[in-house]
Amino acid sequence: PPPPPPAPLNDTSAKLVNDPAHPWQPLRAGDIRGVCPGLNTLASHGYLPRNGIVTPNQIIEAAQDGFNMDNTLARFLAYGTFLVDGNVVTNEMSIGSKSAATGPDPPAPAIVGGLDTHAVFEGDASMTRQDFFFGNNHDFNETLFDQFVEFSNRFGAGKYNLTVAGELRHQRIQQSIATNPNFTFVAPRYFTAFAESAFPVDFFIDGRDSNGQLEMDVARSFFQNSRFPDGFFRPNHSVTGEGSDVVFAAHPIEPGRNVGGVNNYVLDPTSADFTTPCLLYTNFVNETIVGLYPSPTGDLRTALNFYLNLFFEAFDNSEGSGCTQLFPYGQD
Ligand code: HEM
Ligand code: MG
Numbered sequence: 001p002p003p004p005p006p007a008p009l010n011d012t013s014a015k016l017v018n019d020p021a022h023p024w025q026p027l028r029a030g031d032i033r034g035v036c037p038g039l040n041t042l043a044s045h046g047y048l049p050r051n052g053i054v055t056p057n058q059i060i061e062a063a064q065d066g067f068n069m070d071n072t073l074a075r076f077l078a079y080g081t082f083l084v085d086g087n088v089v090t091n092e093m094s095i096g097s098k099s100a101a102t103g104p105d106p107p108a109p110a111i112v113g114g115l116d117t118h119a120v121f122e123g124d125a126s127m128t129r130q131d132f133f134f135g136n137n138h139d140f141n142e143t144l145f146d147q148f149v150e151f152s153n154r155f156g157a158g159k160y161n162l163t164v165a166g167e168l169r170h171q172r173i174q175q176s177i178a179t180n181p182n183f184t185f186v187a188p189r190y191f192t193a194f195a196e197s198a199f200p201v202d203f204f205i206d207g208r209d210s211n212g213q214l215e216m217d218v219a220r221s222f223f224q225n226s227r228f229p230d231g232f233f234r235p236n237h238s239v240t241g242e243g244s245d246v247v248f249a250a251h252p253i254e255p256g257r258n259v260g261g262v263n264n265y266v267l268d269p270t271s272a273d274f275t276t277p278c279l280l281y282t283n284f285v286n287e288t289i290v291g292l293y294p295s296p297t298g299d300l301r302t303a304l305n306f307y308l309n310l311f312f313e314a315f316d317n318s319e320g321s322g323c324t325q326l327f328p329y330g331q332d
Helices: 037-044 056-067 071-085 142-156 162-179 189-203 216-225 244-250 277-292 298-317
Strands: 256-258 265-267
Touching (some): 037 056, 142 216, 162 189, 162 244, 189 244
Antiparallel strands (some): 256 265
8 A cells, every 4th residue: 555644744943955965956858847836846956856756745745844834734735636636546646747657547537637737726816827728827927927026016015925915816816807718716726726825925935034025036936946045944833824814814705717708707606615614625525536536446446545535634634624524435
């Protein structure tokens, strides 16, 4: 069976993470990067395999070691994305586009498309990546980063902070409503969008600073170049994604999508929102996972049950303590 989840760090103090053992290196032919500036950076410094093909436990260990991400949050993200984007039988996932390096695919409708796969975890209204509708949902986009800088100037006196995060999150949603006829903003993307808006404040500021103000050259280094600044220290505590509530409260919006064209955002009451965390879990399992894996058998079923169990444990620890565990493929 695959290995059990990595333990939390014993030492969660700030420390030099751009260290001699983890030098930044440019991409070699075939190396994969994708939608997540955090994982891209960990790969380009060798905390993750530099080719961008990773196991879920490598993600958890790297996010803890390199960015001091909380063990429960790292498990939730790693196992959640791995179930929809990874190969549960070979235990490998691409942090970007689909790759033959993750091994033989399970039968369709399974995708195993890597983290860039649209609409299972990756979603619309990202800060520095375009909506899938416009053709490229994964590469750094200079026009969007210019807007990131403009909002940091306008609302943060030149720095990205939680005030800027709230305004830019709202702006990106309004832009998608106005320009993307396929704009979709439902769980799980609905949840991760607000969290990821806080992540630059949580993770990209040097752990010896406690001012909550991210410099633009540092932001560009992570978002565009997958690179820790010289001498960078990770945060000085185990980071749980704090601040997403502040981002949400600045401009609350319910889950929904454009219907029949732009500028017609229709609410979707069947999506989970912040008042219904168990529904996030239930829909993810019963619709997303079962949609990809309607009737798995043999090793595939065993692997899915193994990872569904780890995902529930992580979920139960954080968002939804008290949710009922589901067993769509029966219990072993
Ligand atoms: C975006 C996965 C950890 C920072 C994303 C996206 C995915 C993802 C799938 C794309 C969502 C979208 O914008 O459409 C993961 C997984 C992690 C992880 C599986 C496992 C631990 C981290 C860490 C950081 C981070 C540790 C910061 C150090 C971000 C940011 C975005 C993002 C800022 C938003 C990018 C944007 O809006 O332009 N991540 N991530 N992530 N991630 Fe991660
Ligand atoms: Mg996106």
